[in-house]
Amino acid sequence: MLDKIYYVIMVPMVYAAVSVFVIGVISRSIRIVLAPRQKTTLQVFPVKRPAWFHALIDTFLLPTVRTIRPVMWIFAMVFHGALVLLVIGHLELIGDLRALQAIPHQVFLGGGLVGLALTVSLLFFLVSRFKTPYREISVPEDYFLLLLLLLTVLSGSHMDWAKYLSSAGFDIPVSGYREYLSSLFTLHPGVPAVIAESPHYVLVALHIFFANLFLLVFPFSKIMHTFFAIPLNLVRRGGIRGANTAP
Amino acid sequence: MEQTLHHELLTRFDSKLNSIMRLYLDTCARCGVCIQSCHVYASMPELKYTAVHRAEVIRKLFKRYFKAQGKFWPSLGESADLTDDMVDTIYQTAFSCTGCRRCMVHCPFGIDTQMIMSIAKDLLISAGREPKVLSMLADMSIAKGKSTTETRANFAQAVDRLRDEVLARWRQAHGEKAVPLEAEDANILYVALAGKHSIVPAAAIMNAAGEKWSLSYYEAVNFGAFVGNAEKTRIIAQRIIDEAVRLRVKEVSICECGTAYRVMRHMMGTLPFKVTSFIEVIARYLREARIKLAKGRIAGRVTYHDPCQLGRNGGVIEDPRFILSYLTDDFVELQPNRAENWCCGGGGGLVAIGEKDFRMRSARVKAEQIKAASPDIVCTACENCHTQLSDLVGHYKINAGVRFLTDMVAESLQE
Numbered sequence: 047m048l049d050k051i052y053y054v055i056m057v058p059m060v061y062a063a064v065s066v067f068v069i070g071v072i073s074r075s076i077r078i079v080l081a082p083r084q085k086t087t088l089q090v091f092p093v094k095r096p097a098w099f100h101a102l103i104d105t106f107l108l109p110t111v112r113t114i115r116p117v118m119w120i121f122a123m124v125f126h127g128a129l130v131l132l133v134i135g136h137l138e139l140i141g142d143l144r145a146l147q148a149i150p151h152q153v154f155l156g157g158g159l160v161g162l163a164l165t166v167s168l169l170f171f172l173v174s175r176f177k178t179p180y181r182e183i184s185v186p187e188d189y190f191l192l193l194l195l196l197l198t199v200l201s202g203s204h205m206d207w208a209k210y211l212s213s214a215g216f217d218i219p220v221s222g223y224r225e226y227l228s229s230l231f232t233l234h235p236g237v238p239a240v241i242a243e244s245p246h247y248v249l250v251a252l253h254i255f256f257a258n259l260f261l262l263v264f265p266f267s268k269i270m271h272t273f274f275a276i277p278l279n280l281v282r283r284g285g286i287r288g289a290n291t292a293p
Numbered sequence: 294m295e296q297t298l299h300h301e302l303l304t305r306f307d308s309k310l311n312s313i314m315r316l317y318l319d320t321c322a323r324c325g326v327c328i329q330s331c332h333v334y335a336s337m338p339e340l341k342y343t344a345v346h347r348a349e350v351i352r353k354l355f356k357r358y359f360k361a362q363g364k365f366w367p368s369l370g371e372s373a374d375l376t377d378d379m380v381d382t383i384y385q386t387a388f389s390c391t392g393c394r395r396c397m398v399h400c401p402f403g404i405d406t407q408m409i410m411s412i413a414k415d416l417l418i419s420a421g422r423e424p425k426v427l428s429m430l431a432d433m434s435i436a437k438g439k440s441t442t443e444t445r446a447n448f449a450q451a452v453d454r455l456r457d458e459v460l461a462r463w464r465q466a467h468g469e470k471a472v473p474l475e476a477e478d479a480n481i482l483y484v485a486l487a488g489k490h491s492i493v494p495a496a497a498i499m500n501a502a503g504e505k506w507s508l509s510y511y512e513a514v515n516f517g518a519f520v521g522n523a524e525k526t527r528i529i530a531q532r533i534i535d536e537a538v539r540l541r542v543k544e545v546s547i548c549e550c551g552t553a554y555r556v557m558r559h560m561m562g563t564l565p566f567k568v569t570s571f572i573e574v575i576a577r578y579l580r581e582a583r584i585k586l587a588k589g590r591i592a593g594r595v596t597y598h599d600p601c602q603l604g605r606n607g608g609v610i611e612d613p614r615f616i617l618s619y620l621t622d623d624f625v626e627l628q629p630n631r632a633e634n635w636c637c638g639g640g641g642g643l644v645a646i647g648e649k650d651f652r653m654r655s656a657r658v659k660a661e662q663i664k665a666a667s668p669d670i671v672c673t674a675c676e677n678c679h680t681q682l683s684d685l686v687g688h689y690k691i692n693a694g695v696r697f698l699t700d701m702v703a704e705s706l707q708e
Contacts, residue, residue, distance in 0.1 A: 074319070081312040086560045088313060088405050090398055090632060091608035110399045114326050122324075180325045182340045183349070185371045187362075188323055266362045274320045275402055281313055282403030 049242070052251040055258065056226070057235045063258035070265025071273065078274075089284030097285030104279040118174065125167035128160045132202075135160070139220070141228035151220050158210060161203025168196045191260075191267060198256035204249055218244050294377050298420065302375060303358055305419045309412045310359065317404050318355045321348060327406075330396040332635045333389055336657035342389055344396035344406045350386045351412050354379070380420050387413035387521070388424065389655070391643060393601035393636035414521020424646045427520035434516060435525060438532035441510065448510060449474055455489050455496070462497030462703045472496045475540065476507035481574065482542040482566075484509040484533055484553070486676055491548045494703030495571055501706050502583040507540060509533055513553035514676070519642030530561050537566050546571045549697050551602030551675040552640070558607060570603060572674050575702055576612035579619055586619045586705040593669025594623045597630075597698075598682060600675030601640055605632040613674055613698055620705055625666050635659045637673075639681025652681060653688045660689035674698045 094100040103109065106126075112119040135154030138146040155161065172192045175184045208216035222240035229236045241250055264270070280286045310318075323345055329335060333342040340346050353373035356363035363372035373379060392407035417423040437444070452472045459471040472492060473479070481499065483506055485491040492508065499506045511532050517525030534557075537545045544567040547554040558568040578584045597617060603609045610631050617624050627634060638656025663671055663686070671682055671693050682695045 078312050078315045078319075081310060081315055084311050084313040085562060088408060090394060090403070090605050092610050092632065093608060104401070104403065108401050111324070111326050111401050114329065114399060115324075118324070118326075179328055179338075179340060179343070180323075183323050183325055183328070183343065183345045185323070185349075185369070187369045190369060266360070268320065268322055271320045271322055271402060274316050278313075278316050278320060278402045278404065281316075282397065282405075286313075 048248075052242075052247060053237060055251050055255045056237050057230070059258045060230060060254060061235075063261040067261040067264050071270070074265055074270060075273065084281075084286075087284055088281050090282055093284060097280060097283035101276060101279035101283045101285050104282070105275045118170075121167040121170045124163050125171070128163040128167070131156065131160050132164065136227070139224045139227045140231045141224055142231060155206055158203065158206045161199055161206055164199045165196065165203060168192055168199060172196065187267060191263070191269060194256060194260050194263070198253065198260055201249055201253035201256055205246070205253070208246075216246060218246060218250065294375065294380075299375060302416050302419050305415050306354065306358070306412060309415055310355075313405075314408060314412070317348070317409055318352050320402050321345065321352065321404055322402075323349075324401065327396040327400050327404075330399045332391075332393070332395070332638055332658050333655040335635075336638075336655050336659075341385065342655070344390075344400070344404075347386045347390055347413075348404065348406055348409045350379075350382055351409050380416070380422055383413045383416055384422055386410070387417060388641070388643070388646070388648075389651070391601070391636050391638060391640035393640055394606050395601070395633070395636060398605060398632050411521055411523070415523075418520065418522055423520050423522075424642065426646055427516050427642050428522070428525075430645060431516035431520055431522060431525045431529065434512070434514075434529045434532075438511065438528070445510065452492070452508060455493055458489065458493045459496045459500065462493065463501045463706055465500050469500070471500065473507050474510070476505065477540050479505050479507040479540060479542045480544060481506040482509050482533075482537045482540060482545045483507070483548065483571065484511065484513040484545060484557075485548045486514055486550055487512045490697070490700070491676070494697070494700045495548060497703045497706060498575060498578070498584060498699065502578045504583075507542065509536060509545075511536065513547050513550045513557075515553050515556045516642070516645065518552050518556050519645060526556060526560070530556050533557065534561065534564060537564075542566055544569060544574075546574050549674045549676060549679075549699055551600035551604075551607060551677065554609070555602040555607045570607065570609045570612075570674070571699060572603070572609055572612050572616065575699065576615050579616065584702075585707050586702060587707040588620060588622070588705070590705045591620050591670065591701050594625055594667065595621045595670045595672055596625050596627050596663070596666045596668035598627060598637060598663075598671055598673040598678055599631055599634040600673060600678045601634070601636050603674055604634060609674075613672075616698060616702060617672065620701055625668060627662050627666050629662075635662050637678045637681040637685070639677045639684075644677050644680045649684060653684065656681065656685055657689075660685050660691060663691055663693065664689070668693050670701075671695045672698050672701060 108119055108122060111122060131154045134146060137143055138151055138154060174180050175188055205216055218241055222238050225238045226241055241247060327344040331342055331344050353371055354375055356370045357367060357372035357374060362370055387410050390406060390410050394405060394407050397403055397405045452474060456471040465471060481504055483495055515526055515529045517529045546569045547557055548571050554570045595617060597613055635658055637659055638652050643652055673679055673682060679695055679697060686693050686695060
């Protein structure tokens with residue numbers, strides 16, 4: 047029975063989650079693109095050119111956050127940087143993406159440090175939300191998403207950390223995950239025996255379950271800022287031009 | 294709430310959901326970086342005075358009626374129903390925000406609270422709950438644009454009576470008009486406020502520069518923008534545009550009124566003439582050596598307050614400082630300044646509504662900022678700011694005068 051539940055999580059639910067994620071992100075983006083256009087500029091001054099360059103700096107370096115909440119800025123930078131590494135580290139497991147495999151898998155995981163960085167950052171964000179005035183501006187979605195990410199990261203990182211922390215180690219090799227993700231990617235889904243027969247299968251299934259949940263809520267949540275941050279910063283910098291935008 | 298009104302309000306809400314508004318409402322991470330940005334919160338630290346809270350009031354309605362999350366899992370984002378109580382909250386939210394957009398400078402996504410508050414103000418108008426004085430003033434401006442024939446002669450007479458005061462600032466050649474009206478093909482159509490303080494100094498400066506100019510029949514102030522009525526904003530601005538086109542002027546220059554400048558410069562689309570703030574015109578005259586100023590006539594330490602709609606929202610930031618460098622060697626910057634400057638606390642129609650008690654309490658941080666600079670003169674370039682700052686220095690017993698930059702320039706004109 048458990049094996050069936052694990053299989054549902056590991057295969058059909060992954061396809062469902064990825065489908066909802068892709069369709070949700072695309073449909074929400076299309077809805078925004080098809081909405082009536084803002085006719086006038088909403089930029090703030092002084093003008094800084096090129097606008098796209100400053101919009102990218104605003105998006106990726108968060109200069110105002112650094113000035114106003116410097117401690118949060120450190121964790122925000124660590125969190126987002128580690129997240130990028132982890133996303134690449136997971137894509138690298140798909141056999142067809144050979145270019146990414148030029149770099150060893152462990153580089154993206156940083157010997158467990160990337161997961162640790164994410165965990166610490168998420169704990170900081172979570173604890174911050176219990177402090178006034180951030181508690182008062184938070185809504186359940188904020189806690190829910192942080193907890194969901196934390197559970198995803200902890201269950202995933204455990205697979206990495208266990209190799210270093212336990213003499214028994216973690217008996218699923220990287221090749222097992224590569225075989226699993228490649229099977230999903232090539233639409234010949236299956237859970238390889240090296241995962242299915244491992245005593246740690248439950249942890250893998252839990253990790254995939256939390257990741258699935260995250261993908262399912264992503265398009266309906268504030269995490270859409272992943273895609274909206276750059277256009278919004280372009281608007282502020284005058285890079286998305288309305289009429290009478292300053293030259 | 295009555296069903297028809299409920300439906301009408303949601304229809305109005307929907308009509309405001311253009312692409313960028315959707316991005317603003319979809320994106321906030323509630324990181325709290327904007328909390329300290331608002332001068333109201335910095336002066337009276339209550340959650341309801343934060344930018345994030347203001348936006349959330351509207352965002353919770355957006356989630357409830359326009360997003361799947363609000364329909365299937367409303368408690369997740371604390372989606373809110375549109376009720377009579379909610380309309381009360383919307384009023385407090387919209388008219389405690391001056392629309393200064395300082396929070397937008399700080400937000401990592403650049404979310405424009407003023408833009409989100411335009412939904413709030415639109416809902417209040419539809420519910421008949423907007424400050425009636427602002428709607429009345431907007432309607433008066435529109436009415437003036439419809440029937441000008443009876444009042445034009447009176448206006449011309451009133452302007453004519455300003456002749457001696459203009460000549461006292463700058464002596465002209467005999468026969469030249471001190472304040473020209475209806476001058477076709479003029480280089481500049483100057484749009485003033487109702488009041489000679491907005492006409493006399495500017496007239497003296499343009500006459501000193503030998504400018505070919507004309508005074509607009511209409512006042513610059515746009516109460517449609519203050520009340521948040523996009524259609525009235527457009528109609529009020531359109532009166533001036535039509536006049537400028539009829540007179541075939543090359544440039545429309547807006548007096549010291551931040552909102553009027555921003556509406557005409559940045560919100561009216563592509564126009565067949567150039568739009569400037571009169572501050573930019575003065576700076577141009579100085580660069581082209583068309584006017585000379587006697588440095589030192591303005592006694593005492595001077596500081597400059599960047600009006601929000603002229604500075605961070607309008608782009609006129611360095612020209613006032615350039616002009617002041619011709620007027621005084623004793624200039625001190627407010628800290629912070631330019632795009633980071635604290636709002637005076639009088640924008641968004643608050644000065645016109647009155648609300649003096651709230652305006653004074655909510656601008657404590659502004660008063661402290663001025664005190665720290667220890668100026669003798671607080672100079673600014675916006676009527677709203679001037680009124681608010683004058684009230685503030687009185688209320689907080691700050692030993693400083695408040696002056697318009699244009700008036701200081703006119704006082705310093707020399708042959």
